[in-house]
Amino acid sequence: MKYALVTGGSRGIGRAISLQLAQDLGYHILINxxxxxxxxxxxxxxxENTGxxxxxLAFDVSxxxxxxxxxxxxxxxxxxAVIEVIVNNAGIVKDDLFMWMKPEDWHNVIKTSVNGFYNVTSLLTEKLILNRYGRIINIVSLSGLKGTSGQTNYSAAKGAVIAATRSLAQELAKKKITVNAVAPGFIATDMTSELDxxxxxxxxxxxxxxxxxxVAHVVSFLASEKASYITGEVINVNGGIYS
Structure with a gap:
């Protein structure tokens, strides 16, 4: 049985990714x-309603x-069980201007995105290498590419994962394992419900x-064999925001 693990897979973008990977690629989904x-x-x-x-899987990625x-x-x-696809989607926001940002809000955001990426991916990478096939997809953010006022912690966290994506992609390419990132912009979810x-x-x-x-359609493509020559990339899903 082949599996795909989606961290933070219970709602929002994570839920959509879980459903799309199952529908398109037939994976048994591990919903973290x-x-x-x-x-x-x-x-x-x-x-289950879609067959x-x-x-x-309950755990704190951090x-x-x-x-x-x-x-x-x-x-x-x-x-x-072979976990072929890892989607590092779990993330939190604790927004504030940097001068007023509490230490715990800095550390918790970093721990969830950056340490979460390490904790999950490092444990499963050896099996991907032995299997000589795998897909690692990191959900990052527009904030990690261009920066966003009030999100210095979140921008730092996602920027770090983007850099890690590019480095790990080079390490694993020979083993037929791709490592890519998807950077959403403003997506209508619980996380953005309080925004204007x-x-x-x-x-x-x-x-x-x-x-x-x-977002889920892009992740599904990157998780498929169709994307076998794409690695180390960050694909933006942001409606055209680049400035």
């Missing part, structure tokens, strides 16, 4: 969540020991927020 089990169960229900399969325990236990219980959409969409050449599914 931290605290919102109800949302994770809803994602699982939607998967696909999923499994819930906690190395939790990640090790959960993934090791899964591998122990499913000896023949009416004003912010004026900044977008397409004059609208994106949909989670529009």
């Amino acid at each position: 969540y931290h605290s919102n089990k109800d949302a994770a169960l809803e994602t699982l229900k939607q998967l 696909n399969k999923g499994t819930l 906690n190395y020991d939790e990640v090790q325990t959960a993934l090791s236990q899964f591998q122990k219980e499913n000896e023949n 959409e009416k004003e912010l969409k004026k900044l977008v050449p397409m004059q609208r927020f994106g949909k989670s599914e529009e």
